[in-house]
Amino acid sequence: MGKIVLENIKLFGFHGCMPEEKYIGSHYTINLEIEFDFNQASINDDLSKTINYVDLYYIVKEEMNINSKLIEHLAERIIQRIKKYKKPLVKYTKVKICKENPPLQGYVDRVCIILDDY
Template structure:
């Protein structure tokens, strides 16, 4: 087994129930870990035996463009798309909203899903 890890992907989105979030948007970070068998890929040096991290990035980027009230919903959509890739055994995603517009100081708010 092995992992492919994408760390600190920075994207912009318009997620949240607050009207300002829908208009102004926020910066988000995404961390993704996928578990899969990397034995053959590591021996054969063959991209077809693994999962191309560029495809993973594209899935995240596309799903972040679709507005939602909850970042939980966005994270779940990303997982569902990635689960269509047959080689993957487990997915862990952490999606964080940077400087959420609330009455108080909070650097980020995160959700984490595992499937």
């Protein structure tokens, strides 16, 4: 068993329930962790036996382009796309999505959600 981790993916999106979030948008930071058996890939040096992290990045990027009211919903869509992409390999997926400078009446660096899928 092993993991692929994509850390601090920086993207811009239009997610949120407040009207200004749909027009102004926000910066987001996404972390992705995928656990799977990459024994065959490591032995054979074969990309087809692993999960391509470039593909993972593009899944996250594509889902970020689909507006959601809740970043929880966005995280679930990302997980479902990853499972569909390499279903037999994926054993565990964890997505952390942080909205930078959320529109609150106080100063908060970011608001984050974490979704795990076993």
